[in-house]
Every structure is written in C-alpha cells, then in structure tokens.
Amino acid sequence: MIVDVLIAGAGGAGYPAAFRLNKAGLKVAMADPKGELGGNCLYQGCVPSKTMRELAHLYLRARKLLGFNEVVSFEKVQDHKDFVQETRFKQHKQELSETSVDFYKGEVEIIDNHHAIIKGEKDAQIEYKYLILASGSGPFVPRFPGSEYCITSDDLYKYKTSIRKLPKEMVIIGGGYIALETASIMNVLGTKVHVLVRSDRVLRGLDTRLVSSLLSMLDKNIDIKFNSPVIEVQKVGENEYKVIYSEKSEKKEITADLVMLATGRKPVYPKGIEKLGLAIGRSGVMVDETIVSSVKNVYAPGDVNGRSMFFHSAVRQSLVAAHNILAGTPIDYMDFESVPKSIFTIPSIAYVGILPEEAKRRGIEIVEASYPLIKDSRAQMYDEAEGEIRLFVERGSLRVIGGWIIGIDAPTMINEIGTVVANGLTARQMADYADQHPMSNESISYAARSIF
Numbered sequence: 001m002i003v004d005v006l007i008a009g010a011g012g013a014g015y016p017a018a019f020r021l022n023k024a025g026l027k028v029a030m031a032d033p034k035g036e037l038g039g040n041c042l043y044q045g046c047v048p049s050k051t052m053r054e055l056a057h058l059y060l061r062a063r064k065l066l067g068f069n070e071v072v073s074f075e076k077v078q079d080h081k082d083f084v085q086e087t088r089f090k091q092h093k094q095e096l097s098e099t100s101v102d103f104y105k106g107e108v109e110i111i112d113n114h115h116a117i118i119k120g121e122k123d124a125q126i127e128y129k130y131l132i133l134a135s136g137s138g139p140f141v142p143r144f145p146g147s148e149y150c151i152t153s154d155d156l157y158k159y160k161t162s163i164r165k166l167p168k169e170m171v172i173i174g175g176g177y178i179a180l181e182t183a184s185i186m187n188v189l190g191t192k193v194h195v196l197v198r199s200d201r202v203l204r205g206l207d208t209r210l211v212s213s214l215l216s217m218l219d220k221n222i223d224i225k226f227n228s229p230v231i232e233v234q235k236v237g238e239n240e241y242k243v244i245y246s247e248k249s250e251k252k253e254i255t256a257d258l259v260m261l262a263t264g265r266k267p268v269y270p271k272g273i274e275k276l277g278l279a280i281g282r283s284g285v286m287v288d289e290t291i292v293s294s295v296k297n298v299y300a301p302g303d304v305n306g307r308s309m310f311f312h313s314a315v316r317q318s319l320v321a322a323h324n325i326l327a328g329t330p331i332d333y334m335d336f337e338s339v340p341k342s343i344f345t346i347p348s349i350a351y352v353g354i355l356p357e358e359a360k361r362r363g364i365e366i367v368e369a370s371y372p373l374i375k376d377s378r379a380q381m382y383d384e385a386e387g388e389i390r391l392f393v394e395r396g397s398l399r400v401i402g403g404w405i406i407g408i409d410a411p412t413m414i415n416e417i418g419t420v421v422a423n424g425l426t427a428r429q430m431a432d433y434a435d436q437h438p439m440s441n442e443s444i445s446y447a448a449r450s451i452f
C-alpha cells in the first residue's frame with residue numbers, strides 16, 4: 001500500500017497527527033502492536049496510575065474527614081482502573097471510526113527511508129512519503145542478581161493486571177517520579193512502603209527547593225532510604241523476597257512481598273531504525289523544535305525523542321509534526337519550556353517554565369511572588385492547608401517565566417500558570433484576573449498580587 005504518512009505507534013505522539021493529517025485529506029496508515037489507541041500512557045502508565053492515585057486520595061480524605069475506617073478493597077481499586085481504561089479504549093475506537101486512517105494491529109519494521117513492513121496478524125508492505133516515529137518509551141531495567149523477581153510500573157498499572165491483592169510490604173527501587181508516586185499511592189492504600197534511592201537525592205534535575213518541600217510533606221510512614229543502592233533480590237518464599245542493599249557500606253535487608261523497579265524509562269525504537277540513518281542522542285532520536293529528525297521525511301514526536309516524556313507534550317509535538325508535514329516547510333514549533341509537569345504524589349507538586357536554579361544559571365534576575373495554601377479556603381475545606389503557590393517573575397518586564405504549586409490541586413492549577421508562561425503574560429495581568437472563589441485557583445491571583 002502507498003500512503004502519504006506512516007505512523008509507528010498509536011500513543012499520544014501518534015494518533016493526534018494521524019487524525020489531523022487525515023482530516024486534511026492525506027492518506028495515513030498507523031500501526032501499534034497493542035491494537036488500541038492511547039499508547040503506554042493509557043495501557044499501563046499515566047491513566048491507570050492516576051486513577052489509582054485519585055482513589056487513594058479519596059480514601060485518605062474519607063478517613064481523615066469522615067471517620068471512614070474500613071479497609072480498602074484493592075481488587076475494587078484495580079477494577080475501577082480497568083474500567084477507566086476500557087472506557088477510553090472504546091472512546092478512541094469511536095474516534096478512529098470517524099476517520100479514514102488505516103489502523104493496523106502490528107509492529108512497524110523499517111526497510112528503508114520510504115518502505116516498511118507492518119508485522120501483525122497479516123503482514124503489510126507500506127510505501128510512505130513521510131514517517132512519524134511515535135514508538136514511545138518503556139521502563140529501563142538494570143540487571144543485578146535477582147532483578148528478574150522485580151516488577152516494573154507496567155506490571156502494576158497495566159490493563160487487567162494480575163496484581164490484585166494489596167501487598168503488605170513493598171520495596172520500590174529508584175528515586176524518580178514513578179517511584180515516589182507509587183510509594184504515595186500504595187502507602188495510603190495500606191502497604192508498608194520502602195523506597196531505596198541510590199544517591200542522596202530524589203527527582204534529580206528538579207529545583208532543590210521544590211524537592212525539599214515535597215519531601216517534607218510526604219507521609220513519614222513512607223520509608224525513604226537515601227544512599228542505599230540495591231545489591232541483590234532473593235526469592236525466599238511463595239510471594240516473599242529479600243532485598244539486600246548497602247547503607248553506609250553496611251549490608252542490610254528488607255523482606256517484602258512485592259519489589260518494583262522504577263529506575264527510569266528509555267526510548268523504544270522500531271526494528272530496522274538503523275536503516276534510516278537518523279542521529280540518535282543519549283536521550284533518544286534527535287529532533288529540533290519542528291520535531292523533524294536529522295532525516296527530512298522522518299518526524300519523531302513524544303517519548304522516543306526523550307526531550308519531554310509526558311503524554312500532553314507528546315500530543316502537542318504530534319500536532320507540530322503534522323502541521324509541518326502538511327505545510328512542507330516549518331510553520332509550527334514546539335514550546336518545550338511551557339509544558340506543565342506534575343509529580344502525582346499525595347500531596348502533589350506541579351511546576352512549569354523556568355524555576356529559580358535555572359533562572360540563576362541563565363542569569364535571569366527574578367522576583368518571587370507567593371501565597372501560602374494555609375490561607376486557601378478550598379485547602380481548608382479538605383484540611384490540606386499546607387504548601388504554596390509561587391510565581392517567578394522576571395525583574396523589570398514583570399513577565400511570569402515560571403511557577404510551582406505545592407499542595408492541593410497542583411496538577412490542575414498549574415495549567416493556568418502554564419498558559420500565562422506560554423503566552424508571555426505579566427504578573428500584573430495575573431493580579432488583575434478575578435480567579436474563581438472558593439476554588440484553589442483564587443490563590444494564584446493572590447500570589448500575583450503579593451508583589452504589588
């Protein structure tokens with residue numbers, strides 16, 4: 001079959017471009033071995049983990065505010081998670097049926113710059129003008145003795161997971177956002193969680209002040225051990241594992257019924273990718289802001305380029321790629337800097353734009369505007385009145401270049417600050433806005449007004 005565009009992967013980086021290009025009249029083929037749209041995010045990533053997180057938060061609130069004291073049914077939590085995933089699979093099927101995109105359940109293998117095979121139930125030969133590599137990412141699994149006994153987040157969150165009994169004791173290896181989010185969720189649901197962090201800090205690369213605030217707010221029942229690299233995992237019983245790690249050069253151990261590796265994610269490349277002769281860097285396929293790779297008919301949005309591994313970022317990158325393919329010349333550009341990011345711990349944090357450490361590195365002088373959530377009415381309603389909203393404002397222009405929210409509704413509210421950052425608005429414009437009362441957003445305007 002001859003197509004204008006072949007898309008490898010039907011996640012956030014794949015299907016938005018497929019729909020856009022198809023709507024504009026191009027012939028599009030898209031393939032994914034899952035046979036579903038939504039990628040790893042929906043199948044085993046953000047949607048299921050955040051569903052579990054919301055239920056855990058609800059349970060915590062009911063316990064704290066209403067005296068609810070029943071033990072949570074983990075099976076019920078997992079059933080609801082599966083239900084949400086099914087709902088979205090169906091929704092995407094409907095959306096796909098409204099297009100004329102040729103969707104294949106199968107894996108793309110590259111033959112050369114204009115040819116590929118889709119390996120599936122029936123192999124299909126495809127000739128394409130443009131290729132969108134949207135094959136995403138998967139967990140990075142380090143090898144050490146007994147690493148085969150560890151699950152990854154994919155196993156816990158995947159659709160119809162077999163992990164349906166709440167572990168009593170769980171070890172999570174890693175110090176990134178997946179480790180901390182999973183620790184928070186499982187801790188609230190009733191598991192004793194230990195987190196083994198190799199170095200002396202979590203969330204490497206993130207502004208240290210923000211990280212310290214988050215750590216100080218996490219439930220003290222979560223046992224985070226710093227400078228504690230894992231040495232070995234032994235299976236000592238039916239569902240029992242001994243995790244041996246070193247702490248201050250001493251060998252120590254924890255026995256747990258579930259051990260999860262959360263040691264980062266790495267790009268997934270289709271077979272035969274080397275035939276394209278693409279430049280591949282340390283984090284993935286190299287792309288510029290137009291999302292084109294070093295080969296001019298190959299675009300690589302989303303996790304596969306490793307620049308901003310978030311579903312919502314992938315969606316926008318996918319559209320940028322589609323617009324540039326349609327125009328045949330660069331007309332659209334990805335704004336990587338204004339992508340909001342959240343750590344969905346309980347409580348959560350969210351941030352966007354340039355934070356103080358980065359501003360200092362770039363020599364940008366900032367003024368900080370802030371508001372403590374202890375004064376926020378909605379935070380008081382939930383008795384979650386800790387944390388803050390903080391805006392980073394360029395001295396002189398008063399342009400808001402970044403911000404963070406620590407505490408209630410952070411991942412929802414960060415989008416308002418993101419819109420301000422992306423559009424170059426000023427703290428004055430934010431201060432003039434009548435944010436909704438009594439919602440936590442009103443504290444965003446209060447934060448902006450703090451410097452006037």
Ligand code: ADP
Pocket residue numbers: 007008009010011012013014031032033034038039040041042106107108109134135136137138268269270271301302303304310311314
């Ligand atoms: P992104 O957010 O960048 O879209 P995801 O990891 O969520 O990333 O989704 C990538 C999708 O690509 C997954 O559903 C995966 O099954 C699919 N995929 C991976 N390799 C191939 C391939 N060779 N051909 C087709 N699809 C692929």
